[in-house]
Amino acid sequence: MSRKISIRVLAEELGLSKYAVSRALSGKSGVSEATRQRVMELAKTLGYQHRQQAPALQTGEREQEPSAPYILVCMSHAHSANAVYWQRVLNGLLRSCDELGYPSIIVSPEPEPARADHSPQKEIAPHLDWSRCGGIVVMGNLPEAVLSLIARAERPYVLVDHTDDLTSCDKVNNDNIEAGAAITRHLLSRKCRHIALITDEAWSPSFEDRLTGARITIGRQPEGSAKLTEWRIRYGAPWEHSLYERMLALAPESRPDAWIGANDDIAIRWMRKLQSEGYAVPAFTRIAGIDNVEAATLVTPSLTTVNLCKEELGQRAVEALIRRMDRPGAPAETIHLSTRLIVRDST
Known part of the structure; x- marks a missing residue:
């Protein structure tokens, strides 16, 4: 039969x-x-x-x-509160889930000592019915302990705006290396010869990628024609005064003639600090950021920046996860969304 x-x-x-x-x-x-x-x-x-x-068909035979399985979104509490970037990424993700007919659930897993009687799924979200989970989208940075649980949860998963060289999975990122390169090329075209990049290497892998792009671009210039210095801060704490004191300690001829913030927020805060001390922008120094948040258009002068996709990042993450759910054996992919330089008055 x-x-x-x-x-x-x-x-x-x-x-x-x-x-x-x-x-x-x-x-x-x-x-x-x-x-x-x-x-x-x-x-x-x-x-x-x-x-x-x-x-x-007979009744009951249809x-x-x-x-639809639900898509689990894992993101930190800090990202959940970030309206200028992560909320926009999340909005794009949720809109895509809705359009494609997938329910979505958002959790903020916290690393805790592992329990022998708990599966990775229960460690991540003990209140959920995991039999209905189709896959996981990981939004930004999460502690290594949580990422390890996600990798062992026996569900397809996609990393969004996060680089983990030890994890073989699908990743969807903005092209942060090109973003750093694009803003550096722009400042070089403005005849800037000493460019400083303000960053916090521990804050985000994307910050390091942007620094890498700036380094590559400076390294391609004729020897001695341009210089890049890295000014490290603790982004989560007040940093403007100490950075200003460090700048004043340099001889005037040794000070940077252009500054890049690893994101727009850093660039805007530094511009306001310099302006409060009597330095004009861009007459005294040029300042640029990366992200293209709304505040970049509201400050005076308006901030030159690089546009990074936000809503589209969330949409592409859902598409990548559905591909993985449909084709679990397909090779892992890393998707980089393109960037766009936006020149405004600060440079």
Whole structure:
């Protein structure tokens, strides 16, 4: 007796979720065109009849479309409170989940001593029904202990705006190296010859990537024609006064003639500090940032910056996770979204 060809059978044959197969057969969004073609070809080969085309079935025989698995979003409390960047990334992610028909749940896992009687899933979010979790999106930095739990949770996951060389998984980032390079090239085009980059290496991997882009660009200049100095701060604490004192300790001819903030907030705070001490921008020095937050257009002078995708970053993360859910054996991908230089009055 031949077996009944159902959505479950197709899913098992293709290595896909029942939800993905159902949406492909129904012509709905949420699966790639390549996946849709694979599903339709196998369904035709095996003689599957979609319920919309099949004769009316007896009560109770109608095959129900599987409910969508939920997408778990893991992000720190600090990111949750960041309205100018992370909230916009999250808005893009949630909008994409809604458009594609996936429920979403947001948690902020806290590292705690592991318990032998708890699975990684229960360590991350003990209150959830993990049988319905389709995959995980990790937003920004999380402690290594939490990332280790996520890696062992037996669910596909995607890192967003986070670089972890030890983890083989899909990653969606802005091209932070190019952002650092673009703003440095711009300042060089303004005849700046001593560029200082204000950063906190411990704050975010993206800060280090932006510094790397600046270093690469300066390194390509003729020897001795341009200089890059790194001015380290503790971003989470007041830093403007100590940085200003450090600048004053330099002879006037040794001071930078341009400054890059590792993000717009750093650049704006430094510009305000210099202005409060009587230094004009850009007449005394040029200042630029990276991010293109709304405040960059509101300060005087308006801040030159590099636009980084925010809502699009969240959208692409959902797309990458659905791809991973549909094709669990596919090679891991790292996606870099392009940047755009925005020249304003501060340079």
